[in-house]
Amino acid sequence: xxxxxxxxxxxxxxxxxxxxxxxxxxxxxxxxxxxxxxxxxxxxxxxxxxxxxxxxxxxxxxxxxxxxxxxxxxxxxxxxxxxxxxxxxxxxxxxxxxxxxxxxxxxxxxxxxxxxxxxxxxxxxxxxxxxxxxxxxxxxxxxxxxxxxxxxxxxxxxxxxxxxxxxxxxxxxxxxxxxxxxxxxxxxxxxxxxxxxxxxxxxxxxxxxxxxxxxxxxxxxxxxxxxxxxxxxxxxxxxxxxxxxxxxxxxxxxxxxxxxxxxxxxxxxxxxxxxxxxxxxxxxxxxxxxxxxxxxxxxxx
Numbered sequence: 250x251x252x253x254x255x256x257x258x259x260x261x262x263x264x265x266x267x268x269x270x271x272x273x274x275x276x277x278x279x280x281x282x283x284x285x286x287x288x289x290x291x292x293x294x295x296x297x298x299x300x301x302x303x304x305x306x307x308x309x310x311x312x313x314x315x316x317x318x319x320x321x322x323x324x325x326x327x328x329x330x331x332x333x334x335x336x337x338x339x340x341x342x343x344x345x346x347x348x349x350x351x352x353x354x355x356x357x358x359x360x361x362x363x364x365x366x367x368x369x370x371x372x373x374x375x376x377x378x379x380x381x382x383x384x385x386x387x388x389x390x391x392x393x394x395x396x397x398x399x400x401x402x403x404x405x406x407x408x409x410x411x412x413x414x415x416x417x418x419x420x421x422x423x424x425x426x427x428x429x430x431x432x433x434x435x436x437x438x439x440x441x442x443x444x445x446x447x448x449x450x451x452x453x454x455x456x457x458x459x460x461x462x463x464x465x466x467x468x469x470x471x472x473x474x475x476x477x478x479x480x481x482x483x484x485x486x487x488x489x490x491x492x493x494x495x496x497x498x499x500x501x502x503x504x505x506x507x508x509x510x511x512x513x514x515x516x517x518x519x520x521x522x523x524x525x526x527x528x529x530x531x532x533x534x535x536x537x538x539x540x541x542x543x544x545x546x547x548x549x550x
Contacts, residue, residue, distance in 0.1 A: 251285065254270070314328050325357065326358070374501070388413070434523045
């Protein structure tokens with residue numbers, strides 16, 4: 250007979266919970282969701298300290314939560330995965346996990362990485378769900394449930410407002426203005442290519458002549474012709490249209506834009522980047538400098 254555990258309305262001590270259910274399989278449930286889970290002790294062996302932790306996970310992969318009992322004990326937890334199932338949507342699983350964490354007295358913050366991707370229809374292409382949501386609705390899937398975008402470089406910083414403001418600025422660029430911006434830049438490069446130098450992620454410690462970067466013009470050409478038929482739209486609406494009509498091109502678009510964000514141009518000792526790309530780069534400033542890659546945190550009250 251399967252043991253049942255109904256998530257209580259009042260907070261309980263996590264040590265008592267672990268003592269009761271360690272190495273057991275049981276039915277974790279509330280009034281809407283019930284998921285068969287297991288709680289077990291595990292060890293991360295890839296770090297010197299060989300950190301022990303407890304993990305509770307759905308037996309059919311709905312979620313996985315890691316509880317670290319370093320000091321202060323169990324205050325921070327890591328949600329390693331959230332998945333929809335045959336019975337429950339992703340939203341239902343998220344709400345269920347949050348309700349469970351709120352019932353544990355010691356838990357103060359929950360962290361997760363959103364590495365979800367969107368699968369294109371009729372092709373194998375994928376692209377970042379976080380990026381798509383930021384540029385079309387300014388709010389990611391987990392933000393709807395109170396998660397905040399954070400970075401940690403010695404101290405934790407909430408960057409949600411900065412990211413949303415930048416996303417709105419990038420999304421509201423008019424495609425016709427982006428095209429004009431690109432055209433002027435390409436003309437400048439063509440006219441002064443003997444004097445323009447480039448720094449890339451592959452040779453980040455030095456500038457090289459523009460002719461050493463053969464794919465530069467082809468990338469800009471792809472971006473230009475991808476956008477040309479959509480010049481009446483904003484960039485955000487263009488992305489939505491491309492997703493609906495030519496989704497396979499959208500993954501290529503993001504891939505090419507991300508390649509360009511690693512390129513820095515210099516003409517007569519002055520850095521030059523198309524205006525649209527400057528703001529697109531800023532959107533990923535934290536990614537480049539602090540390793541932000543869809544890192545979220547929610548305070549558990």
